[in-house]
Amino acid sequence: MNRITKDRQSNPRGKTVRVDKGPGGLPILRISNEHAESSIFTYGAHVASFKPKRADEMLFISPYSKFEEGQPIRGGIPICFPWFGKHETREDLQLHGLVRTKIWDVVGTATEADGSTTVVLSTHDDEYSWSIWPHRFSIQLTVFIAKELTMILEVKNIDDKPFTFGEAFHTYFSVGDLEQCNIIGLDGLQAIDRMKSDTVYVQSGDVKVSGAFTRVYRDAGKHVTLADPVASRSIRMEQDRLRHVVVWNPGEHAAMNNAEILEAYKDFLCVEHANFLDAAIDLNPGETHRSKLVLSILSD
Numbered sequence: 652m653n654r655i656t657k658d659r660q661s662n663p664r665g666k667t668v669r670v671d672k673g674p675g676g677l678p679i680l681r682i683s684n685e686h687a688e689s690s691i692f693t694y695g696a697h698v699a700s701f702k703p704k705r706a707d708e709m710l711f712i713s714p715y716s717k718f719e720e721g722q723p724i725r726g727g728i729p730i731c732f733p734w735f736g737k738h739e740t741r742e743d744l745q746l747h748g749l750v751r752t753k754i755w756d757v758v759g760t761a762t763e764a765d766g767s768t769t770v771v772l773s774t775h776d777d778e779y780s781w782s783i784w785p786h787r788f789s790i791q792l793t794v795f796i797a798k799e800l801t802m803i804l805e806v807k808n809i810d811d812k813p814f815t816f817g818e819a820f821h822t823y824f825s826v827g828d829l830e831q832c833n834i835i836g837l838d839g840l841q842a843i844d845r846m847k848s849d850t851v852y853v854q855s856g857d858v859k860v861s862g863a864f865t866r867v868y869r870d871a872g873k874h875v876t877l878a879d880p881v882a883s884r885s886i887r888m889e890q891d892r893l894r895h896v897v898v899w900n901p902g903e904h905a906a907m908n909n910a911e912i913l914e915a916y917k918d919f920l921c922v923e924h925a926n927f928l929d930a931a932i933d934l935n936p937g938e939t940h941r942s943k944l945v946l947s948i949l950s951d
């Protein structure tokens with residue numbers, strides 16, 4: 652894995668990353684450069700905001716989210732690992748794995764010659780992860796803040812035996828009107844409807860969301876677009892080595908029963924890029940799996 656050990660101060664524009672206290676006192680990196688502004692919690696290596704110049708915020712954070720250690724942040728881009736969704740056998744474990752509720756190390760930051768900013772965070776197995784998932788791993792997230800938001804997730808097996816894992820970028824997008832959004836690029840894919848006992852069907856046309864909605868679209872292509880006419884924009888997602896796309900919104904009933912979401916369910920749509928189920932990754936000792944997601948806003 653690439654390691655950036657210090658901010659490259661040679662750039663005359665100077666340092667673009669500031670360490671601050673975020674909500675709940677959680678450490679947050681605030682990035683501001685000529686292309687965009689962004690913030691990243693070290694807790695979970697959680698990208699909380701991304702706002703390109705002359706565009707509105709791309710991401711949603713619930714105003715009711717808790718910001719405290721041990722609790723997942725609701726919104727932004729949670730990193731899910733080593734499982735996505737429910738743990739396979741243990742109902743008592745939190746959704747979406749172990750690293751979302753862990754403080755990651757800041758490996759380094761850099762201001763690049765083109766004015767963009769690179770932030771690298773990492774974490775690894777520890778006593779707690781061993782008690783649940785007995786494998787030695789290191790995981791690194793590299794975030795590039797430019798006109799687009801690029802994230803590279805690298806998982807390395809530093810154990811002496813193979814392991815299998817699931818992973819995801821569980822992205823919460825801010826939307827103008829949820830029910831008027833179209834998700835383009837999933838037509839013709841085999842899909843699993845989690846709200847209908849995992850019924851399998853073939854998606855026909857664009858995806859439109861209404862009510863409680865959790866569907867998995869298998870083996871999506873490189874590009875998916877979230878068209879949001881009320882916000883007068885589209886969000887383009889480009890992936891590498893992330894096979895499935897999950898579309899989720901809790902709908903009114905579940906949201907109003909969730910103190911961390913409530914009526915704010917109307918303001919977001921999750922379009923998540925994931926490797927899980929049949930797309931879980933087998934990794935041999937010494938191997939690294941690298942996945943990539945690029946998010947950009949296209950104005951209408």
Ligand code: TA6
Binds near residue numbers: 725736737821897923
């Ligand atoms: O990714 C979809 C999903 O697993 C939904 O089924 C829903 O339970 C949601 O994630 C929970 O996400 P949260 O960020 O609240 O943990």
